[in-house]
Amino acid sequence: MADAVIAADIDETPRKAELPRRYAERLATEKAEAIQASLGTSQPNPSGRDFILTADTVVSVGRRILGKPADASEAASFLLLLSGRRHRVATAVALTGPGFTRLRLVETRVRMKRLSDEELSSYLRSGEWQGKAGGYAIQGIGAALIPEISGSYTNVVGLPLVETANLLRGVGYPVPLDGAPA
Numbered sequence: 001m002a003d004a005v006i007a008a009d010i011d012e013t014p015r016k017a018e019l020p021r022r023y024a025e026r027l028a029t030e031k032a033e034a035i036q037a038s039l040g041t042s043q044p045n046p047s048g049r050d051f052i053l054t055a056d057t058v059v060s061v062g063r064r065i066l067g068k069p070a071d072a073s074e075a076a077s078f079l080l081l082l083s084g085r086r087h088r089v090a091t092a093v094a095l096t097g098p099g100f101t102r103l104r105l106v107e108t109r110v111r112m113k114r115l116s117d118e119e120l121s122s123y124l125r126s127g128e129w130q131g132k133a134g135g136y137a138i139q140g141i142g143a144a145l146i147p148e149i150s151g152s153y154t155n156v157v158g159l160p161l162v163e164t165a166n167l168l169r170g171v172g173y174p175v176p177l178d179g180a181p182a
Contacts, residue, residue: 008034008054012067020060021090021105027056028092032101051173052096057158059134061087066134072124078135079123084114087134089156095167102167106160108151110138115145 008031014023031054059066061081069075090107115123128142129135136142138149138156154161165175 024058024092028094032094032096055093057091075129075135082112106155108155111148
């Protein structure tokens, strides 16, 4: 199969008392399994060359998982919870190939500035919070809300690139750094 983006149809509801890191790992693994099932095979490709790469990013404050807000009101409650505090962003990346699955968890600590009422209202009006775990996007105007991170920036964006490239290289998949096709 050529490169393809396939949405995994899974239930992303956290289980009772499920911890954020374990939740991210479970979703990344379940996404890979769902995609394999949708392809109608237990392996991506018997030739051994194709892989399935899945990931899930979770924003959490303590044990509380902040998913993608359903509406502006929930986004506001997430942002108010994060305002002036540190939180964690964990991304689990699963790489599945013939006879194996490799799982890597990357965690980044993030500090959000204390938000004024105007900053909160303005960010909510931007709509950037939509579809974003925790209700913000560090790769967009939300960057103005984040004075400090400790760890991988690309993890907070949603896919830790260094770790993902290392997973791919570890199974023999070429990852060129010059932009040329492998």
